[in-house]
Amino acid sequence: MIPLARKTLVHEWRRFLPAVLAVAFSGLLLLMQAALVFGIFGATAVYITASDADLWVGYPGTQSIELGRPITPRARTALLMDPGVARVEPFAWIDGDWRGPAGTGGVSVFVSGISPRPEGMIFSDVLTAAQRAALREPFAVIVDRADLPKLGVPIGGRALINGQLVRIAGVASGIRALGGVNVVASLDTARALDNDTGGSEVAYYVAKLKPGADAAAVAARINADAHGYAAWTASSFARRAILYWMFQTGAGLGVVFLAVVVFIVGAIITSQTLMGAIAGSVREYATLHALGVSLGSLRRVVLEQAAWIGVGGLVAGAVLSFGLIALARTQDVPVQLNVPAWLVCAALVMGIALVSGIAAVRALRHADPALLLR
Amino acid sequence: MASDIHMGYTSGKLRTEILRGLSLAVDAGQLTLIAGPSGCGKSTLLSILSGLQRPDAGSVVALGEDLFRGDRHTLDRFRLQHTGFVFQGFNLFPALTALEQVMLPLGYMGVADAAARERGCAALEEVGLAGRMHLLPAELSGGEKQRVAIARALVKQPQLLFADEPTSALDAANGQIVIDTLRRIAHEHGTTVLCVSHDPRLVTHADRVLQMEDGAILGPVHA
Incomplete structure (x- = not known):
């Protein structure tokens, strides 16, 4: 079988290039908005994702870190008694009111109370051992470098949290x-x-598991006999937090809405380009039809072309996205991507190409052999 | 073959009758030429006789089959199995080499690649293009393109071959080659070749010439 679809694509690539680009840019838009949303809302789970705890135990039904309620110390005992658990550490999360020097007024702060030991799990990815040790000094705190202007206090400066004097020991x-x-x-x-x-x-309470222990299995064991607390694996708790914020703020719906818009625009542009390409070869298609090749077979040629355009657009879009995400990272733009997001975007991109192909098939109506006889 | 064919077009409120009760029989294994001035309805007649277009009234029987009794798919299948076409424009795919153009319809007929290649080479050799099989249409002359188109029609080994003004875009020498090829196909393969043209050069080469005017056959003129 002569691969008419592929040969034509390669030979007349200039004609198909706009469609490939339309698909590529649709994919780029879909991916970038996903990366931005995950990047921005990923901050809500930073306590979990920047820590190396395997298991989190908190108030039942807690949807995001800041919604935590005090839980019974029995949770700690339950964790310690589980054969899969290696270490347990408390994590205090407190709302605070920051009063700096005059001029910055009050600032809402979230105080994370963590273990100052070198093996502490919370924020293990972002704090050095020296920074942890500095927290041993009573009322010493560490903040993000980027938050200093908001707090109005330099490193070593003092301010009040909930009426108590604290000192910024580091950033x-x-x-x-x-x-x-x-x-x-x-x-x-x-x-x-x-x-x-x-x-x-x-x-x-957060826990580090023994090597080889399955976090989901330990969480299930803890939950089976829990009263007044519940356990989650770190990844499921992080996902809970991100999803809660995305849908609580309406951002999630915004993403879906924009994705639909991108899908429609991408499909319209791609289908128009494809239809143009078919119109350019309509006499050849009509000749094939005259020779007895069914319209169904001709449709398959168009759909195959659409699928290849999708693949080409996918590759081009992925390359562009990698470049743009790398650029965003150097500029401290919060971007983050995960495998499911890539897969969903890839599926949407192929969807755009195939929907365009189905729409473009209509152009074959003009492939009436009788037109060749006029 | 054809009896009492009626065909007309409606354009706006105007109804134009192109074929008015035309009847005609074409002999197998011959090159039959339908000649006539442009606009006399000969191309419309060809499209009906070849099953490309359904007439308003009348019937066409080809190879013992009533063409317009079945649906579109039956008609597609009939054309795929039994007919070849050569058009005024060559209508070759720009992306395919001469050999691939010729092999293409065989793929749709379910012929395996190796056999299709063999038949494609043979068809191109028959039209004298053995040395130019791997060239794209852009690299071929007009006459060569039309010969590729003939090979594409021929490779299916059709019992019926239809040609619409096959020489009108060609110079005298290339036109001559094309006519000779069509005639040879009729005589050597026993193919029924029906050619429509207003090219007077063709008249002397046809086995039978039908003169057409105003939607009717005036009468046979034997060459």
């Missing part, structure tokens, strides 16, 4: 929060800053 990067400022302190400092419970209870 880190990669711990910015969405809708507030993350302040990292030791557990002891956090307890002292907690006006609600007086620090007797924390909102979370």
